[in-house]
Structures are given as structure tokens and as C-alpha cells.
Amino acid sequence: MSNKDVLTGQAPSNAPSQDASIEELGIAKVPTSQQTKKPAELFFVWCAANIGILGVVYGAIIVSFGLSFFQSLLAAIVGVASFSLVGMSSIAGKIGRTTTLTLSRSSFGKKGNIAPTSFCWINLMGWEAVNIITGTLTLVALFAALGFAETTMTTVISLILFGGLTVLVSMLGQNTVLMMQKWITRTFGAMTLFVVLYLMATADWETIMALPSGSWITGFLPAVSIIAAGTGISWAIAGADYSRDQSPSSSHRGIFNSVVGGAALPLIMLMLTGILLTAQIPDLASHENPISAIGRLLPSWMAVPYLAAAVAGIVTIAVLSLYSASLNLLSMGIKLKQRTAVALDAVLVLGVALYVLFVSGDFLGPFISFLIFCGVFLAAWAAIFMTDFLTKHRHSGYSDEELFGDTGINKPTLACWVVGSLAGLMVSNTGFIDGPFAVGIFADSSLGLFISFLVSMVLYRIILKKNA
Template structure:
């Protein structure tokens, strides 16, 4: 690659240095590449320290696994955050957002399809965050002695939704500063809860959990955790690493991202696994967070749920921020704050339906993870392969990211083929694949299929090209 083709800061963003929010999907100026890998640790620790991790632990056990199988499934599932680590390294090299970097493999127009799906995924996650935050706030009110019911839920939704939108307007640097303190506070509270549960747990009942099938129990549990963690967040890795200092090492970025996510997630899922001994139906409970609050003594439940609510606010803001960047990557020209406000209105509508009409949270949530997971896994396979094959050392060019590159059809077909392959062997709850039989019946192994198929097909297209 010649120096003429390499990305130039002045070409993309001009000589003035706007704030990171005002940049949109433009290149981060070299003067603003000042962050260190340690800051990414707090970003991803805060993004994954929500109380939903406790529910993940209960979901793992619901696959009929023993204590040790459940713990291993949690660890292996969280290892999927390696995908986020790689996309974060790409962000430091490319100095722009993840779905803008994705243009290099799909073409500018061809990238609209996966970007649109990634935006839908982030909107779904934002709705999950709003619903989880509302249920957590309602559980907090219950722990304080207020009656549970529709009115309490409605007030909680209004307060949490308003708080999320307000915090999202403060700017990324302010939110990241808040995250550091929230991470420390909720992390300390979670550690105390784990110690309490370990001291009061019925270890005979926990250790007596029978071992489940490694094929039809363990692997599906791993895929659900991977879909909800690394695969879902892979589309946002570069969004928070694009201002990393040129001196930041690849290993440092990777370790900070994966370690920051794994530490809280494994601790939270361990909490959920322990809780299932005392709340066997936790994974199917209408409000699992309320059930958790009732199990803990009030002196512990109140500060824990308060810290959890604050943590979910910052997680929700991260999703809103990345979703608004995806709109810009699709060519929808909106101011950053306008895009955030639009996204907020849409997800509030979804939250209203789930909370007050359907009344079922975990069922649609798992179906959402499986359905979105097959498309995101296919995209991640192509993105990771493209990065290591073409850009790890050479970087990205101005033309690849911002030129009128049209559609790179072979890549788009690889993504579609991989996604459809995954759907064909998946039961998502609203789309049942014709080949979802045998080991694929009632499982989420389609995520692995979509990832492998897309990666193999894309490697073939690269060799032929």
C-alpha cells in the first residue's frame, strides 16, 4: 500500500478537532488518539456488569447442566468476547467505527444490509436494557416496601427511560467517567452478594445437580451466552477503541477488552448459578430480578438493586450510542443527539409492549438472541477474516471506508449464505428451521453453523480473488 492510498486525517475530518461525538463516523484525529488500553477495561466491565448476567447463570442451569458444567459453559461462552477484542484492535488501526470498517469487505452500499441488521440488533438490546432496568427499579421499590404492580412498573419505566436519555446527552467522556465509579460500586456489591450466597447456599443441592448432555445441553448453553455477550458486542468494539493511542499494543487492547468483560460476567453468572438452588424457576420467572431482590436481606437488596439500576443506565447509553453510529454508517444523515433521541423513542415502544402487553420477558429475549445471533455470527466471521487477511498490517484506505465502492457481491452472498444456514438449523421461537432436528432441535447451535459457513465461504472468495 502506498502512502497516497493510506488514510489521511486531514482528508477525512479536516484540520479542526471536533469532539468524539461530533465526529460521527469520521476518522479520529491523531491529536485525539490519547486513550490507553486500561480505559477499555472499564468500558467493557461497565457494559457487562448489569444484573442480566445473573439471569444468564440461571439460563445456563436450565439446560440441565451440573454445577461444574454450568460454570464451564459460562467461561467458554464469555470467551466469545475475543471477537470484541479483535474488532477493538481494528478500531485502533482504522480510527473509525466498527460498521464503517466493515465497508472494506462489503462495499459502501453492500454494507448497508448487515449494518441495518446490526442496528436492529442494537435496538433490540436497547429494549432489553430498558426492560431490565425497569424491572430492576421496580424490584428496588419493592425492597423499599412499595407494592408491586402495574403502577409501580409504569413509574419505573418512566424514571428509568428518562434517566437513560438524560445520561446519553452528557457525552461519551462523561459517561465513561460515570462508568468507572459505577463499575467499582456495583462490582463491590456483587462480590458481597456472591459471598453471601456462597455462605447461605445449599451446597448439597447444588452439587447434586445431575450432569447434562455435552451436545444438546452444554453447547446450546454456550451458544446462548456467546450470542448475548461477545457476538452481540462485536459490532461495537471499534466504536470505543478508535481513539486509542498509537502506542497502545494489540495485546494490551485485547486483554483489556476481554478481561474487562469476563471478570464481571463470570462473577454474575456464578451468582445466577448459585441462586437456582434457592429459586429453581428463576430462568422462567416473570420478573427474575424481583425474585432475586426478595431472596436477599433488605439491607443488601436495596443498595445492590440501586447500584444495578445505575449500571444498566450506562449499558443502555452504550447501546444507544453505537446504534446512532450505525445509522450514520448506513448514510442516514442525522445529528448524533437526534439519532440517539430517535432510537430512544423506538425502544421505549418495544419496552411498553413487553412490560404491559405480552408480560413475558425471558421467552422473547432468548428467541431474540438466537435469531440475531445467526446473522451477527456470520458478519463477525467475515469481519475477523477480512481484518486478519487484509488490514492487520496494511491498515485501511480512504477509498475502502469513504469511497463509492458499491456492493462487493461475493462478500454479501457469503454473509447471506451463512445466516440462512444458521436459520435452517435453528428454532428461534418464531422461525423454525426445516433442519432443526436431532442435535439441532430446541438448541441454538445454528450460531456455530452460520459462523463456520460464512468464514469458509469468505476464505474461498478471497483465494479466488
């Protein structure tokens, strides 16, 4: 395949170079000779992608819905189960041998797919900004643990250092990043386990167990949807990006279990940490710098290595987001080289990070609004993508014509996505767009994600039955 074909997503004019790297392939199909990876490698990819210290804040957010300890723990587990969507899109990646949003062309059409892909790109840009902000705040917390005052200058230095690390690591190539992730996952995972054991030994269990039970409808379900929006729903758009070079001999069950298990193990452990911390830091979910609050709670001999490992973990998460975002640009047909696309994405997210860190000063408020707003659109897309895969491509695969041909716009499918997304928005208060029907059980909740998913799935299944 020529460079032009790779970068614009046109139909392949010839087979890709057999020795081209994953980065050089762009969105082209991975040659069968390069499908050599095993499911176990996906475990480390998704473990590293979800072992960031933000998971601790998720735990605090769950408790903020007024839930008891057992309700909070159950909400964490059910919310993380949304990573089943990533497991399924990863199986689709092995079958289709290309990126998730390129596979999405099979249901939306090549031009019709531009709309959901554009929104997925915006979502990844938002997450990249979250990663930059979280990494900067973690470095600030690290400096504080070392005895430096938390000043504007400290934040500026932390932002420059973290941004530089992210750009440097992103230039090392995907294979190098995956190798780094394995060691970072083991190191930070071991430290997190140690912190969890420390917190369990020192926690005020009387206060934790005395937390009153909250409403299952207006407390538990919204908490689940927030976690689902920030984990499985957000990452579903990138599953195939990291599984397209899986060996043909890799079992679907092995891929699914590696992806879901790799994400669930660190997320549940980190959220348990956040739930335990709320007994000692009740306002953790609304703290201006929750990571700094966590650092102050731990003894310095524990806080310094833990926060240092956390920074390294967030760097690799940021690189994954940048990589998937650049692939989305290629899926839309934007003619940019991989490094140029990454550079463009980096400039945009830096602007968002600067605003949050130095102008608004509020991190968690915009973050939750971002999760809810993006979640309704991504949930609608995920419903269509998964239904399309399970009913049409699970056994027969994807044809080159579906993925790279001039298939135009599939208007009925696009309408399903738009209607489902609007239905979710109608019953959601996102903080900057308030739905007219966000009242009763929908007021101050995020149940719109479930509505969006169900409406799009039902409408798309109706269309498939009519065309059968």
C-alpha cells in the same frame, strides 16, 4: 470534514477539526492528535457494559439446560470467551480509527455494507429495549425491597424514571459517561462480590453439587451459544466504536486483554451468582420478573443498595447501546444529527418495552428468541469481518477509499453473509421462525450460531483465495 461528510459517511473533503469531540466526529476518522487513550480505559468500558444484573439471569439460563454445577460454570467461561471477537474488533478500531460498521465497508463495499449494518442496528435496538425492560424491572424490584407493592402503577413509574435517566445521561457526552462508568463499575462490582460471598456462605451446596450432569451436545453447547450470542457476538459490532481513539503506542495485546478481561471479570462473577441462586429459586430462568425474585431472596439491607447500584449500571449500558446504534445509522448514510439519531432510537425501543412490560408480560421467552435469531446473522458477519481484518488489514491498515469511497456492492462477500445466515436459520428454532432442519441435536438448541459462523468463514476464505 464538513458536517455533511460526517453525518452521511461520504469521503472526507478535508481533515476533521482537531478539537472536535468524539460525538461530533460521527464516523469520520479520529485525528491522530486525539488518539490519546490507553488500553486500561477499555477495561472500564467493557466491565461497565457487562456488569448489569442480567448476567445473573444468564447463570440461571445456563442451569436450565439441565447441566451440573461444573458444566454450568464451564459453559459460562467458554461462552464469555466469545468476547475475543470484541477484542479483535477493538484492535481493528485502533488501526482504522473509525467505527466497526464503517470498517466493515472494506469487505462488503459501501452500499453492500448497508444490509449487515441495518441488521446490526436492529440488534442494538433490541438490546436497548432489553436494557430498558431490565432497568424498569430492577427499579420495580428496588421499590419492592423498600416496601412498595408490585403494581402496574409501580411499573409505569419505574419505566418513566429509568427512561428519563437514560436520556439525561446520554446527553452528558461520551467522556462523562466513561467517567461515570468507572465509579459505577467499582461500586456495583464491589457489591456484587459481596453478594456472591453471601450466597456462597448461605447456598445449599448439597443441592447445587447434586445437580445431574447434562448432555455435552444438546445441553452444554447450546448453553455456550446462548451466552456467546448475548455477550461477545452481540458486542463485536461495537468494539471499534470505543477503541478508535486509542494511542498509536497502545499494544494490540494490551487492547485485547483489557477488552476481554474487562468483560469476563463481571460476567463470570454474575453468572456464578445466577448458578448459585437456582438452588434457592429453581424457576429463576422462567420467572416473570427474575430480578424481583433475586431482590426478595436477599435481606433488605443488602437488596436496596445492590439494586440501586444495578439501576445505575444498566443506565450506562443503555447509553452505550444508544450511542453505537446512532453510529450505525450514520454508517448507512442516513442524514441525522447524533442527538436526533439517539432520539429516534429511544422512541423505537420504548415501544418494544411498553409491549413486553404491559402486553405480553413475558420477558425471558422473547429475549432468548431474540438472541438466537439475531445471533445467526451477527455470527455470519463476525466471521467475515474477522477474517477480512486478519488476512488483509491487520498489518497494512484501511485506506480511505475502502472506507469512504464509492465502492458499491461486493456481491460475493454479501452472498457469503446471506448464505451463512440462512444456513444458521435452517437449523434453528427461534420461537417465531422454525428451521426445517432443526431436528435431532439442533432441536430446541441454538447450535445454528456455530453453523452460521463456520459457513460464512469458509465461504469467504474461498473467495479470498480465488482473488489472491
